[in-house]
Amino acid sequence: MENAIQNSKAKEKFKEQNKDNKLKKNKKELLRPTIDIVFQSLFNQDNISITKAFAEDLLNEKITSIVINNDKYLIRDNIKDKMGILDLELDINDNEKVDVEIQLVEKKDFIKRLIWYFSKLYSKQIKIGEDYNKIKKVILIAIIDFEIKEIRQEEMETIWKITETKNSQKVLTEDLEIHIIDLKKAKEAYEKNHKNRKAQWILFLDNPNSKEVEKIMEENKGVEEAVVKIRELTEDEKMERIAFLREKAIMDEKAIRAAGIDEGKEQIIMSMIKNNVEDDKIKKIANIDEIELRRIKNLVKVKK
Numbered sequence: 001m002e003n004a005i006q007n008s009k010a011k012e013k014f015k016e017q018n019k020d021n022k023l024k025k026n027k028k029e030l031l032r033p034t035i036d037i038v039f040q041s042l043f044n045q046d047n048i049s050i051t052k053a054f055a056e057d058l059l060n061e062k063i064t065s066i067v068i069n070n071d072k073y074l075i076r077d078n079i080k081d082k083m084g085i086l087d088l089e090l091d092i093n094d095n096e097k098v099d100v101e102i103q104l105v106e107k108k109d110f111i112k113r114l115i116w117y118f119s120k121l122y123s124k125q126i127k128i129g130e131d132y133n134k135i136k137k138v139i140l141i142a143i144i145d146f147e148i149k150e151i152r153q154e155e156m157e158t159i160w161k162i163t164e165t166k167n168s169q170k171v172l173t174e175d176l177e178i179h180i181i182d183l184k185k186a187k188e189a190y191e192k193n194h195k196n197r198k199a200q201w202i203l204f205l206d207n208p209n210s211k212e213v214e215k216i217m218e219e220n221k222g223v224e225e226a227v228v229k230i231r232e233l234t235e236d237e238k239m240e241r242i243a244f245l246r247e248k249a250i251m252d253e254k255a256i257r258a259a260g261i262d263e264g265k266e267q268i269i270m271s272m273i274k275n276n277v278e279d280d281k282i283k284k285i286a287n288i289d290e291i292e293l294r295r296i297k298n299l300v301k302v303k304k
Helices: 002-026 036-042 045-059 110-123 183-192 197-206 211-219 221-235 237-258 263-274 279-286 290-303
Strands: 066-069 088-092 096-103 137-144 157-160 176-182
Touching (some): 036 221, 036 237, 045 066, 045 221, 096 110, 183 197, 197 221, 221 237, 263 290
Parallel strands (some): 137 176
Antiparallel strands (some): 066 088, 088 096, 157 176
């Protein structure tokens, strides 16, 4: 009798385990928030509580007021000026402007790009003739997925300001802060301190499907709310399709970088593709093979 009861319990346990395994197999993989279209659909005016929680933990400060700028473009003063695209621009507590950028592919002169973004954000705050005291502090946060050789970052985050050469404790102004966060170092930072809320968010951005994020959701309500929203976005077939194409383009671009094709050369190849130059001529002029040419053609298709 005792054996029969034990066998019955074992069968029930096996059924439950089998049910759990089936659910895991059928569970749809969540879209990654590091993909620009997903990031911008998650952090915006419609999801103000998620955006506020994210900003508070990134900045490690209490936010009493927040305004989200839905215009992703840095306005050009001149038709020949470069056009910048911001992932998330915020006005915080009426005294700070914060820009969060996601950059997954290494770009040439990346540090100069950051300074250019900062200069546009800083200078567009006032018009000619207005008082300089209206200018707010600007914090630029770059979340990256590559190593910046110039700084050789060891920690998950480094914070940069303008300091005096002989005395680095002397800061010229508090108006400028550039934060650089390395996605690859978030797991290490989290393992050192599970209460590190910044590391919790970065792990979520990198992979909302991870076991770490399941644990994080139990104590970080902002991350939990963000995961729920990502689930909704994942169920949207149109969003899923766009995200897939964007992720594929990013992977192709990374492969091109790994193959040693720099941005300037890539732009020339793209131009030749758009002008219908024959494939054999492109391969000969650019000194690339068929696989690399296909990858760049895919990039052209996505960017159209």
